[in-house]
Amino acid sequence: MAPKKLSCLRSLLLPLSLTLLLPQADTRSFVVDRGHDRFLLDGAPFRYVSGSLHYFRVPRVLWADRLLKMRWSGLNAIQFYVPWNYHEPQPGVYNFNGSRDLIAFLNEAALANLLVILRPGPYICAEWEMGGLPSWLLRKPEIHLRTSDPDFLAAVDSWFKVLLPKIYPWLYHNGGNIISIQLGSTFPPLWQVENEYGSYRACDFSYMRHLAGLFRALLGEKILLFTTDGPEGLKCGSLRGLYTTVDFGPADNMTKIFTLLRKYEPHGPLVNSEYYTGWLDYWGQNHSTRSVSAVTKGLENMLKLGASVNMYMFHGGTNFGYWNGADKKGRFLPITTSYDYDAPISEAGDPTPKLFALRDVISKFQEVPLGPLPPPSPKMMLGPVTLHLVGHLLAFLDLLCPRGPIHSILPMTFEAVKQDHGFMLYRTYMTHTIFEPTPFWVPNNGVHDRAYVMVDGVFQGVVERNMRDKLFLTGKLGSKLDILVENMGRLSFGSNSSDFKGLLKPPILGQTILTQWMMFPLKIDNLVKWWFPLQLPKWPYPQAPSGPTFYSKTFPILGSVGDTFLYLPGWTKGQVWINGFNLGRYWTKQGPQQTLYVPRFLLFPRGALNKITLLELEDVPLQPQVQFLDKPILNSTSTLHRTHINSLSADTLSASEPMELSGH
Numbered sequence: 001m002a003p004k005k006l007s008c009l010r011s012l013l014l015p016l017s018l019t020l021l022l023p024q025a026d027t028r029s030f031v032v033d034r035g036h037d038r039f040l041l042d043g044a045p046f047r048y049v050s051g052s053l054h055y056f057r058v059p060r061v062l063w064a065d066r067l068l069k070m071r072w073s074g075l076n077a078i079q080f081y082v083p084w085n086y087h088e089p090q091p092g093v094y095n096f097n098g099s100r101d102l103i104a105f106l107n108e109a110a111l112a113n114l115l116v117i118l119r120p121g122p123y124i125c126a127e128w129e130m131g132g133l134p135s136w137l138l139r140k141p142e143i144h145l146r147t148s149d150p151d152f153l154a155a156v157d158s159w160f161k162v163l164l165p166k167i168y169p170w171l172y173h174n175g176g177n178i179i180s181i182q183l184g185s186t187f188p189p190l191w192q193v194e195n196e197y198g199s200y201r202a203c204d205f206s207y208m209r210h211l212a213g214l215f216r217a218l219l220g221e222k223i224l225l226f227t228t229d230g231p232e233g234l235k236c237g238s239l240r241g242l243y244t245t246v247d248f249g250p251a252d253n254m255t256k257i258f259t260l261l262r263k264y265e266p267h268g269p270l271v272n273s274e275y276y277t278g279w280l281d282y283w284g285q286n287h288s289t290r291s292v293s294a295v296t297k298g299l300e301n302m303l304k305l306g307a308s309v310n311m312y313m314f315h316g317g318t319n320f321g322y323w324n325g326a327d328k329k330g331r332f333l334p335i336t337t338s339y340d341y342d343a344p345i346s347e348a349g350d351p352t353p354k355l356f357a358l359r360d361v362i363s364k365f366q367e368v369p370l371g372p373l374p375p376p377s378p379k380m381m382l383g384p385v386t387l388h389l390v391g392h393l394l395a396f397l398d399l400l401c402p403r404g405p406i407h408s409i410l411p412m413t414f415e416a417v418k419q420d421h422g423f424m425l426y427r428t429y430m431t432h433t434i435f436e437p438t439p440f441w442v443p444n445n446g447v448h449d450r451a452y453v454m455v456d457g458v459f460q461g462v463v464e465r466n467m468r469d470k471l472f473l474t475g476k477l478g479s480k481l482d483i484l485v486e487n488m489g490r491l492s493f494g495s496n497s498s499d500f501k502g503l504l505k506p507p508i509l510g511q512t513i514l515t516q517w518m519m520f521p522l523k524i525d526n527l528v529k530w531w532f533p534l535q536l537p538k539w540p541y542p543q544a545p546s547g548p549t550f551y552s553k554t555f556p557i558l559g560s561v562g563d564t565f566l567y568l569p570g571w572t573k574g575q576v577w578i579n580g581f582n583l584g585r586y587w588t589k590q591g592p593q594q595t596l597y598v599p600r601f602l603l604f605p606r607g608a609l610n611k612i613t614l615l616e617l618e619d620v621p622l623q624p625q626v627q628f629l630d631k632p633i634l635n636s637t638s639t640l641h642r643t644h645i646n647s648l649s650a651d652t653l654s655a656s657e658p659m660e661l662s663g664h
């Protein structure tokens with residue numbers, strides 16, 4: 001419901017006197033008061049204490065819960081990005097439904113009495129797939145992302161001409177925002193142009209000016225446009241006419257950085273647009289945390305200065321499906337499925353000690369809501385659940401790629417065949433018999449990102465980006481050489497975000513450059529949603545399936561349904577679906593994440609059967625079992641987590657419901 005209609009509703013809901021007191025559309029304003037180094041909201045001094053929450057990492061059914069907890073924490077604003085690729089999956093095809101309903105999220109924020117600081121990009125970073133840019137941009141391989149490249153600007157313009165008019169009625173000065181007794185107004189989207197552009201090598205001012213002009217043209221002159229950069233990026237990221245803000249965390253020198261900021265904004269409020277309450281996690285690296293004392297001390301110091309602050313993240317959420325991004329620090333580093341971020345509100349939406357400590361600090365400077373905080377959500381333990389083998393991925397090739405393969409002399413990238421996420425199978429045939437184990441590799445680090453190699457269905461091992469390792473293969477004339485390539489998420493930060501996926505170079509076997517390829521873009525989610533259970537296809541090879549295989553189980557929940565954490569002891573790496581919902585990637589062998597958050601709304605209560613499906617890419621445990629725990633394990637690796645699980649109280653583990661397992 002657009003704010004204008006809601007404002008009429010407001011006049012019905014509120015006592016006439018209150019309605020008269022509220023500023024009307026023509027008097028509403030949000031401006032910088034340079035004379036007093038502060039913001040003014042409707043003419044009154046105003047400072048925001050904000051927190052980041054990404055609607056695209058939280059299912060819609062949970063938005064209200066998270067937003068209310070943020071409000072209760074003492075925040076008066078939230079900040080979030082709009083990921084372009086989440087809303088325009090194909091050029092000219094737009095999706096603002098369900099958990100992509102941006103307007104509904106804005107409305108939920110209004111209902112929670114929270115103001116909004118919006119960051120529409122087009123690039124958002126955020127450890128999100130390709131930093132929010134749609135991968136179909138790379139179908140023009142020469143495109144220069146985040147510059148004034150005409151192809152890039154044309155796509156940006158058409159996207160913003162769809163997005164910005166949707167937002168326009170929600171701008172604060174339009175008076176369209178809703179204010180009720182419990183409701184606050186949706187803050188004037190303080191528009192952030194781009195994101196940390198100063199950290200991007202291009203530093204293309206004409207691009208920034210183009211964006212600013214587009215925003216002005218589509219949103220009018222009243223909106224406060226701002227840039228955000230780390231201290232090192234201010235020189236490029238800032239632009240005349242845009243308000244300059246900075247990012248830094250608790251370990252940084254606030255005085256030094258705010259002094260530097262004053263070189264770009266001599267007057268006006270000090271703003272830290274990203275005060276890091278925690279940090280992100282990479283697969284294979286230790287879980288990141290930031291201490292409560294350091295985070296609260298830093299916040300208090302900024303609030304004492306009168307600064308406005310946004311805490312990044314206040315609630316992190318989850319990279320469901322294939323949505324995680326990646327970084328490059330010498331090597332390719334994919335981001336984990338969990339975006340818990342050691343944030344004040346945990347991935348499962350529970351308040352942490354950090355939340356209460358931050359609320360105490362905020363309460364020293366402004367009123368915090370009274371009343372109890374909603375309790376932690378009910379948690380559930382279940383299992384173990386023993387899965388059964390459904391079949392090898394190759395056995396479902398016809399269903400996974402109903403249109404059949406694309407043929408090419410040289411291998412083609414995901415982008416070239418218009419496969420955005422997930423997996424693609426590359427197939428060729430051995431042109432001669434190879435008796436001796438012969439080196440197989442992809443030159444120039446050309447596997448983006450992980451390749452699972454099979455000869456006549458027999459799993460040979462993994463070749464991956466960053467690694468120089470080779471496999472040693474044998475085979476007969478005409479043997480099938482199948483390479484399943486996994487897109488682990490496109491670079492969301494780094495100098496070159498044109499992160500093509502697939503086999504970027506033709507693989508080499510011994511002295512032979514392998515040519516004559518068939519590419520099978522795989523639609524796995526459709527198969528999991530619509531085709532299972534189905535008659536098991538015949539497995540055409542003598543040996544038992546190994547490598548990429550589907551496992552599944554249907555199971556009832558006899559007790560009460562609660563949030564839970566899927567634990568996959570002994571499994572290696574793969575993808576999980578619960579009742580057809582793509583929960584995300586697991587990589588038990590790498591860690592640090594050992595469990596996946598399962599929101600209770602995904603699960604069916606007693607009387608209905610639930611279904612879990614795994615695609616295990618490498619090795620399965622002797623006992624193909626999974627468990628549902630009542631606590632997450634985010635900080636251990638497969639070697640260490642066993643001690644962790646042993647440390648869980650015996651009764652906790654045994655408290656799980658006896659399972660009457662049924663199902664296929």
Ligand SMILES: CCCCNC(=S)N1C[C@H](O)[C@@H](O)[C@@H](O)[C@H]1CO
Binds near residue numbers: 124279
């Ligand atoms: C290694 C960090 C990658 C760069 N990202 C940085 S500095 N950050 C700033 C960036 O604006 C934000 O979107 C997030 O990406 C945040 C880290 O959580």
